[in-house]
Amino acid sequence: MAETQFEDTVAVVTGAAGGIGRETALRFAAEGARVVVADVDEEGGAETVRLVTEAGGVAVFERCDVSASDEVAALVDGAVERWGRLDAVVNNAGVGGLRAPTAAYPEDDWARTLAVNAGGVFHGTKHALRHLVPAGRGSVVNVASVAGLVGFAGSVAYCASKHAVVGVTRAAALEVATAGVTVNAVCPAFTETAMVDRLRRFDQGLGPRLAQAMPVGRMGTVAEIAAAILYLCGPDARFLTGVALPLDGGLTAA
């Protein structure tokens, strides 16, 4: 059953050119879903499609900048036109933003981080619900962060954007609760991806410090995050909506 719980379904995953999004796309495909891999990174997106196909799955790449509502609308509508249905939309695309004190935070980075992280999730949720609510089934999973639950000094734009992701998730979940559609957020702590690699480039000692800061003593893996996303989209999670699920090795328990 586990191998085929998404048989004949259609999933859209944004930010799927690498990291958490790629792993999520691979897992959906491995469990039988047809997957639309969306990203601004065309090379990485094509590589994800190649990996899915090589493993026997079905995926297509669509270039989409999630900060543009019309591009996200076309992405979601295109999935329905191509395969005749929509079951899961994972709004995962995101940027880390700069690290700078709030008093000196650059306005343009603030605007870009909010446009991609908060705007992208709003657009993805909005256009997904246009299809899922009339169909009376389906799931939206928004990838927030522990930075959507607590503050991190030096990351005002990222924290604000991820708190917004949690807000979008809760409001939308309540609106569609009786329609058979769930809307949830996952809140990972530091997970081994290119995003953490970029942080490490600025600060060599960051990796060990991050691992030490985690109660479990290590960072998360993309497999652990993708598994939770698939659970939230699956048949066993129909009573689960409006949550912001920490996937954080105990970080926010302290």
Ligand SMILES: NC(=O)c1ccc[n+]([C@@H]2O[C@H](COP(=O)([O-])OP(=O)(O)OC[C@H]3O[C@@H](n4cnc5c(N)ncnc54)[C@H](O)[C@@H]3O)[C@@H](O)[C@H]2O)c1
């Ligand atoms: N890695 C972590 O420690 C961590 C922790 C918490 C939350 N997250 C969140 O997980 C999500 C995935 O990040 P990741 O760690 O896999 O990093 P990543 O950098 O590998 O993946 C992010 C993807 O989003 C894409 N992207 C960026 N801007 C885009 C845009 N405007 N439109 C479409 N695609 C765009 C990138 O090209 C990239 O493929 C992000 O939302 C991130 O904030 C990551």
